[in-house]
Amino acid sequence: MANTKKVIIVEDDRDINELIAYNLRKEGFDVEQVFDGLSARRRLAEEPFNIVILDIMLPGIDGFDICREIKENPGQARTFIVVVSAKCHEQDKLYAHLLGADCYLTKPFNLASLLNAVRQISANFDKEFLVRNSSVRV
Numbered sequence: 001m002a003n004t005k006k007v008i009i010v011e012d013d014r015d016i017n018e019l020i021a022y023n024l025r026k027e028g029f030d031v032e033q034v035f036d037g038l039s040a041r042r043r044l045a046e047e048p049f050n051i052v053i054l055d056i057m058l059p060g061i062d063g064f065d066i067c068r069e070i071k072e073n074p075g076q077a078r079t080f081i082v083v084v085s086a087k088c089h090e091q092d093k094l095y096a097h098l099l100g101a102d103c104y105l106t107k108p109f110n111l112a113s114l115l116n117a118v119r120q121i122s123a124n125f126d127k128e129f130l131v132r133n134s135s136v137r138v
Contacts, residue, residue: 005050005122008032010040010066011084012058016107020053020084023115029122037061044070049079051121053114054101056085056092064099071100080121084109 007029011017014035021031032049034040038060044052052070056063063083070076081101085092088106096104103117 004030006030007051007053008034008043008049009053010034011055012036023111027115037066040066044076048076050125051080051082051118053082053084056083056087064095067096067099067101082117084114
């Protein structure tokens, strides 16, 4: 991967968090892990991330609020959000998408599906980067 993408995993289940982190690192992503909503809010305010893997039911602040805060912040509005949650009702999925989530996977999720979603998002980020850079050339 030419440009390393920064990913933050916001998941309170340590086993799931570690599983996702391990596999994303194998794919070449720069991964940071947090385990609650307050830590996520703090880290997202300190540093930009390309992709957020986000659980909804978190201690402190729920994932819906984190998603909304990311998309309302002009400096983070282009951050891609992949929700991974046990909340499986259609209204939860719709609400997450209305708040700006790009992808919603329900638990138990297929790890290959998550990795594929992150790869596709990453590929789109690369394409957009190329388009933006090519438009600057004279």
